[in-house]
Amino acid sequence: MVLWVFGYxxxxWKAGFRYDERLVGFINGFRRVFYQGSTDHRGTPAYPGRTVTLEASPGDVCWGVAYKVSGEEDEQIALSYLEVREKQYDEKAYLDFFTDPMSTTPAVSGVLVYIASPDKNLNRNYLGPASLEEMANQIVNAEGPSGPNRDYLFQLEKALLHLGCEDKHVMDLANAVRSIIAEMNMSL
Incomplete structure (x- = not known):
């Protein structure tokens, strides 16, 4: 048995588990959005940060990477690690993963994807949509045990660009955060 995990x-940029192969590609029908609150990594319960989740969006694709984890022991270690790391993501889906935009045949079927649902009864940390300005202000000011929320955003932007993916939502948000930081620095 082989486990494939999709990272978006x-x-x-930080798998945190051993893997045998890493593929760049995408899943269909979803878009990446900064709607999930982070109270354990990039924020606190008193001031949550914002991290990405997936939102169903027919016709869209979400680029990322798929990791192949082989061997029963490595699979168990990876899954145990992910269950802690992704504990605020209350849904798991098994989706088709593509590496070629022209192909109708997935490179891998059944890739495990962690998703934070918008159901507040199941996902108490779901923040949902907000204006670009509101999200940027929250990201500028949030910090948690894993560091400032802005670092997460900037690392995601850099990692996506390294993959050749220009995600408009991520780039617009990163530019808004940079503008706020520049204004803060000018007023000092």
């Missing part, structure tokens, strides 16, 4: 946020 921090898993892109």
């Amino acid at each position: 946020g921090s898993l892109i």
